[in-house]
Amino acid sequence: MKLLDDAIPSQSTSTVTEAISSVESRWTQFTSRFVDRMNPILVKETRQALKSHQFIVTLQLVLLAILVWTLLGTSLLSPQIFYAPTGPQMLIGYMMILLVPTGIIVPMATYRSMSNEVEHGTFEVLSISTLSANQIVTGKVAVAALQTLLYLSALAPCISVTYLLRGLSISTLLIVLGSSFLLSLVLSCFSVFAATLGKRFSRLIVITMLMQLLFTSTVTLIMGIMLLQMISMNWIPDDMGQWFGIVAAVVAALSYSWLFLRLAAANISFESDNHSTAIRWSVWGQHALFVSIFVMMQVFVVDYEVWMVLFTILGVHWSVFGAFSICESGMLSPRAQRQLPTTIASRLFLTWFSPGPGTGYIFCVVSYFSALIGVILLPLFIHRLSSGSNQSEAIDYGLLVGSYIAVYLGITRLILLAFQPWLRNRVVSGLAILATLLMMGIIIPMMYSYLTETNNQIKYTPVAILNVTWSLTKMYEVRASGGMLFFSLAAAIVFQINLLLVSKDVMLVRIAAPERVQKELAPSGSNEPAVDPLAV
Amino acid sequence: MLYQASHPLIELRRLHRFYGKTHAVNDVSFEVDRGQVFGFIGPNGAGKTTSMRILATLDLPTYGDALIDGFSSITDPDLVRKRMGFMPDGFGTYPYMNCEEYLDFFARSYGMVGMERVRGVRRVLGFTGLDKIADKPINGLSKGMRQRLSLGRAMIHDPAVLILDEPANGLDPRARIELRQMIRQLAVDGKAILVSSHILTELAEMVDHVGIIERGNLLAVGCLDEIRRKMQGSTVIEVNLLENADQCRIWLSSRTPTLKIEQQGNRVRFDFSGTEREQAELLRSIILEGFFVLAWTAETHSLEDIFMQITTGAVQ
Numbered sequence: 125m126k127l128l129d130d131a132i133p134s135q136s137t138s139t140v141t142e143a144i145s146s147v148e149s150r151w152t153q154f155t156s157r158f159v160d161r162m163n164p165i166l167v168k169e170t171r172q173a174l175k176s177h178q179f180i181v182t183l184q185l186v187l188l189a190i191l192v193w194t195l196l197g198t199s200l201l202s203p204q205i206f207y208a209p210t211g212p213q214m215l216i217g218y219m220m221i222l223l224v225p226t227g228i229i230v231p232m233a234t235y236r237s238m239s240n241e242v243e244h245g246t247f248e249v250l251s252i253s254t255l256s257a258n259q260i261v262t263g264k265v266a267v268a269a270l271q272t273l274l275y276l277s278a279l280a281p282c283i284s285v286t287y288l289l290r291g292l293s294i295s296t297l298l299i300v301l302g303s304s305f306l307l308s309l310v311l312s313c314f315s316v317f318a319a320t321l322g323k324r325f326s327r328l329i330v331i332t333m334l335m336q337l338l339f340t341s342t343v344t345l346i347m348g349i350m351l352l353q354m355i356s357m358n359w360i361p362d363d364m365g366q367w368f369g370i371v372a373a374v375v376a377a378l379s380y381s382w383l384f385l386r387l388a389a390a391n392i393s394f395e396s397d398n399h400s401t402a403i404r405w406s407v408w409g410q411h412a413l414f415v416s417i418f419v420m421m422q423v424f425v426v427d428y429e430v431w432m433v434l435f436t437i438l439g440v441h442w443s444v445f446g447a448f449s450i451c452e453s454g455m456l457s458p459r460a461q462r463q464l465p466t467t468i469a470s471r472l473f474l475t476w477f478s479p480g481p482g483t484g485y486i487f488c489v490v491s492y493f494s495a496l497i498g499v500i501l502l503p504l505f506i507h508r509l510s511s512g513s514n515q516s517e518a519i520d521y522g523l524l525v526g527s528y529i530a531v532y533l534g535i536t537r538l539i540l541l542a543f544q545p546w547l548r549n550r551v552v553s554g555l556a557i558l559a560t561l562l563m564m565g566i567i568i569p570m571m572y573s574y575l576t577e578t579n580n581q582i583k584y585t586p587v588a589i590l591n592v593t594w595s596l597t598k599m600y601e602v603r604a605s606g607g608m609l610f611f612s613l614a615a616a617i618v619f620q621i622n623l624l625l626v627s628k629d630v631m632l633v634r635i636a637a638p639e640r641v642q643k644e645l646a647p648s649g650s651n652e653p654a655v656d657p658l659a660v
Numbered sequence: 661m662l663y664q665a666s667h668p669l670i671e672l673r674r675l676h677r678f679y680g681k682t683h684a685v686n687d688v689s690f691e692v693d694r695g696q697v698f699g700f701i702g703p704n705g706a707g708k709t710t711s712m713r714i715l716a717t718l719d720l721p722t723y724g725d726a727l728i729d730g731f732s733s734i735t736d737p738d739l740v741r742k743r744m745g746f747m748p749d750g751f752g753t754y755p756y757m758n759c760e761e762y763l764d765f766f767a768r769s770y771g772m773v774g775m776e777r778v779r780g781v782r783r784v785l786g787f788t789g790l791d792k793i794a795d796k797p798i799n800g801l802s803k804g805m806r807q808r809l810s811l812g813r814a815m816i817h818d819p820a821v822l823i824l825d826e827p828a829n830g831l832d833p834r835a836r837i838e839l840r841q842m843i844r845q846l847a848v849d850g851k852a853i854l855v856s857s858h859i860l861t862e863l864a865e866m867v868d869h870v871g872i873i874e875r876g877n878l879l880a881v882g883c884l885d886e887i888r889r890k891m892q893g894s895t896v897i898e899v900n901l902l903e904n905a906d907q908c909r910i911w912l913s914s915r916t917p918t919l920k921i922e923q924q925g926n927r928v929r930f931d932f933s934g935t936e937r938e939q940a941e942l943l944r945s946i947i948l949e950g951f952f953v954l955a956w957t958a959e960t961h962s963l964e965d966i967f968m969q970i971t972t973g974a975v976q
Binding site: 156157160161164167168171172175176244245246247248249250251252253254255394395396457458459462637640641644645 | 716717718720730731734735736737738739741742744746748750751752753754755756757761765766768769770771773774777813817
């Protein structure tokens with residue numbers, strides 16, 4: 125009887141144990157399969173971070189700071205904490221603590237993680253594995269995102285307390301926390317990009333480090349001030365325009381993060397790879413995004429001044445990108461030639477996404493002017509917009525910005541082309557030439573004005589059209605001086621010359637990959653031999 | 661299983677690499693087949709590492725091509741990387757990582773998942789003898805153990821080709837012998853191995869073929885015995901006789917009047933410029949003539965002798 129008594133519970137216990145172990149084993153299998161699909165860099169760095177002093181010490185310090193602020197804040201805000209809304213005051217303290225790891229430590233750790241790969245010689249063995257450059261950089265950013273989430277999780281109970289203390293809405297809390305996460309993400313992407321610059325230009329490692337420090341600390345400071353104001357005002361977006369602004373800011377931040385990652389991947393990928401096409405698509409995507417945001421803004425603001433803002437943004441966007449684009453090597457590697465467009469339509473539209481300084485120049489200028497043409501045609505689609513003097517001023521402004529892009533980038537490219545055999549570093553040379561041209565654009569009109577005017581006053585003359593900032597801030601004088609027509613014609617001529625010179629790049633045709641490579645790259649199963657229909 | 665063809669697993673075709681006016685690699689061509697260990701030797705700055713880095717898809721040549729299993733390192737680096745493992749001279753490590761985690765990370769990086777990865781890591785830990793210290797932090801490893809780990813990383817994805825740059829550098833004698841055995845075993849397993857080393861005695865015992873490079877130029881390439889024969893011109897043969905050494909010397913002189921012969925007691929030394937078959941025929945003739953031969957030794961040049969003979973010691 126005793127044996128029976130013992131047997132029954134033991135049997136049920138073993139059944140329960142088996143069930144638990146079965147669930148455990150399934151869970152382990154599931155998590156193993158899940159981790160198998162994860163980015164190897166994320167797995168490796170998480171393992172390292174969990175053992176590293178930096179992460180453990182930082183997390184402990186953050187927890188300690190949270191504890192100290194909770195006690196200090198509560199005692200400072202007593203006794204009104206019991207009857208008045210004190211959530212914002214407490215949240216300000218918590219956010220100041222959170223911004224240190226998310227805005228400074230995490231981006232800095234990401235920068236160090238990437239630059240250490242180069243300095244400690246581990247990058248070479250990593251780069252010859254089958255991990256792509258994209259996987260490497262996204263892995264680094266994924267680790268940063270994970271660390272940020274851990275810091276946010278550490279703060280989560282305190283955030284709940286601030287909500288209970290009243291004075292804060294759920295929307296404000298979500299916006300503030302989302303902004304901190306986004307800030308960390310953008311800065312981490314920038315840090316990875318800055319670290320890869322050190323790999324490409326080893327002499328600039330100190331400069332990249334300073335650049336990373338300056339950028340992250342400045343952005344964190346600005347964002348911090350904005351967030352603190354937002355909290356103290358308990359700011360809630362109350363109309364569609366404000367919500368639209370938030371969405372636009374988030375999309376812009378994400379698009380820049382993406383661009384930084386593309387640039388970082390291009391910096392570390394193999395030299396014969398096509399570095400340009402992916403970046404050009406990203407930059408073009410941003411261009412489309414800016415234009416879309418401004419078109420959408422017409423729903424809220426019917427004013428052509430917004431287009432002048434758009435042309436300024438696009439002008440800076442294409443000038444910066446164009447300055448680097450025209451410095452690309454003119455040689456197209458056989459690997460890149462395998463990716464050239466093939467059909468007539470694709471060659472017409474997609475050739476400009478292929479690497480090369482000539483295609484890069486045309487790509488920048490044409491993309492910019494496509495936005496200008498869009499603005500000219502906009503009243504046809506949005507009937508509320510009349511084509512009055514405001515539109516014509518905006519279009520003149522846009523045309524002048526486009527002419528500057530076409531002239532300065534075009535002349536820089538022609539000089540680079542002429543001195544190609546003697547140039548050692550195309551990027552440095554190209555940027556130096558462009559800077560010199562822009563400086564001459566400032567000095568020549570000033571000298572001309574100084575020498576021609578009897579009372580030694582510097583006045584706006586038609587020659588002053590060469591000065592970018594002067595002309596763009598004096599649109600009335602530009603239109604009156606007549607220099608606008610001359611400069612637009614000059615831009616058209618420079619563009620035509622560059623277009624003629626780029627014809628050899630357009631004539632390039634795709635080269636086929638060797639048969640073995642095609643077989644190797646074909647999806648599995650497609651390289652199986654076809655059944656011989658004559659075989660019996 | 662990766663697609664494999666009948667061509668050489670490693671092939672350099674007229675490889676050139678210029679750094680300004682310096683010709684680090686100048687028209688270097690050679691091939692390495694499956695199961696072969698190819699020794700790449702030369703003084704410092706000769707162009708060995710540059711050639712290896714080009715093969716390993718870490719650098720681009722100025723002209724020429726480097727192929728692994730028929731795929732170009734320049735145009736198809738992704739396909740080359742699947743087939744090739746590279747062990748560089750320097751070995752960077754990650755902090756806060758043990759041997760198993762390190763190998764696991766690289767297995768993941770080569771796209772190995774699930775049991776394939778687990779088995780791969782176990783296989784490499786076993787082969788390199790690191791299984792007993794699998795959970796030891798890398799920073800605490802000795803030089804020899806680090807070299808083993810580096811070799812393990814290079815072979816984690818079971819590549820057909822291994823490129824080892826100075827693998828025996830800084831190792832103690834036991835570690836060197838063990839490394840040599842590992843490399844020989846890998847060759848037996850069908851891998852093509854390109855290995856560079858300064859320790860020529862060590863290299864001589866593991867390679868089948870060698871390439872001697874100096875100032876970027878490949879001075880000699882081929883089977884070790886072939887090069888030896890070409891370099892030597894004639895072989896010094898020493899015959900140890902039981903008796904009648906002076907009669908043997910006279911017999912040899914009458915047979916080949918131009919032969920340079922020396923006699924020291926019962927030993928006769930002479931220069932012989934024939935093939936191995938002719939050498940064997942001469943030995944049979946001596947025995948048939950009635951001389952009692954105790955020992956017959958053909959002195960060959962060591963790899964070091966050949967290296968010293970071929971190279972001039974010039975650096976760039």
